[in-house]
Amino acid sequence: MITFILEILFIFLSAVIFVYLVRHFVFTLTALRSSWRRKKLNSINSVLCPYFVSIVIPARNEERVIGRLLQRINELTYPKERVEIIAVDDGSSDGTGTIMENFAKTDSRLKVIHQNQEESGRGKASALNAALRHVNGEIVVCFDADYYPQRDILERLLNGFSDPEVGVVQGRVTVLNEPKNIVTRLVALERIGGYRVDQYARQILKLIPQFGGTVGAVRRSLLDHIGGWDESALAEDTDLTFRVYLAGYKVRYINEAECYEEAVESWHAYWRQRRRWAEGHMETAFKHTASVLKNRKLTLREKVDGVLLLNVYFMPILVLFSWIIGFSLFFLGPPQWISAFWFFIPLSFYSFVGNFAPFFEVGIGTYLDGRSRASWLMPLLLFTFLYNVAICTKAFADLCLSKAFGRKQRGWFKTIHFGDGKSYIIN
């Protein structure tokens, strides 16, 4: 009887893995085919500057990087009279607030909001909402303090709003401090797969590209309509993505709107960041999966992609279960479908090396970026995937415990930035 139940579970888990396998194959092929067709069409269609834009920068203890971003924003090509900058110093204990104030002295467009002790430390969503109360623009563009955008990023992002159904436009993130060490190099590979292939294919296939919380532009009217950012959400970006879709709007991904970020530089920082992402994403899955399935404004393909996207962080846990069950079945005696077991081995291997920006996507992403040598590091994604299995399992356990014993106060889960990434580019 136990063997029978394990067999059923194993087949179910393998089927789920198979679905994700097909999904990533489809994304990879779509990105590849689309890139061949559009090779010569990746320039800006037209430079339009019809919107008054509010750039919002939430920051807490970011003295090493905030000056670089504010300087860069001053260099943007978008008409300066059509931009305001709102920087939120969320109770920083370092020189972040002072640096912001110094920039504000020379740039009248910059408004600095200092959150006091009571208001501060409640997380990024809280800081964004604080900024939102001072926003005058029609479009709100978010940047994290460690980001470094291309000069014409606003023109490129705002092109996405030519469709009135589009409520959010997301740009591409590229790792700035990639050569630093093995962690940054592997994160860069994940980013290539995640943006150059995954997000891009979802845009082409009219599925659900995800708002990443930064390098993104949102219509102010839409933010007012949906009540701003959810301060109780740990993954406020994923939460916003689904609330936008449930409100009848769409997210558009623009691959040509690029911005550098500083990736985490140690395995410990990687653990902290990914654990937060995983827990937040799982929480969002619990919150929105049923609404996505019931919503009548979403197309069938959006519903399918939405459910798969929402539940993607459960995959490493399911893979872990499939390994445990597979081993158990092997030692409990060969079942009748032993041949099926061998059939599923390639799937297990896929999930072994998969990660969230899976193997095929990373490979094709490096090819499309013209960086085939970077793909030599791909086998090492095996280890980040194993690491992610542990991270997601811990995140799931923490989420279950927090649900069972009461919700914890949301706070900033800070990633420490060192600000030396710019030395890797000549600009």
Added chain:
Amino acid sequence: MALEEFQKLVVIAFGAFFFIMLLPALLELKKPGDAGPRRIEDCSVLLEEQLRIASLERTEDMKFDQALVSKVSQIIAALPNLET
């Protein structure tokens, strides 16, 4: 084949497989050949490039046609000196 030999072969095969799989990564880590990070496309860079090409084209437009100049000079040389 004895079971022990089979087990040995399996271990060796797996070891070889993982070594071959990881070899490119180890080589790339030891001596990075990738030029990363990726240089993002900047409109100012594109504009500068376009301006450079445009200025080159203009400079070429302004240059004298050397073949024509030599022909004209030959004609002038062949003309009789009107002062004498």
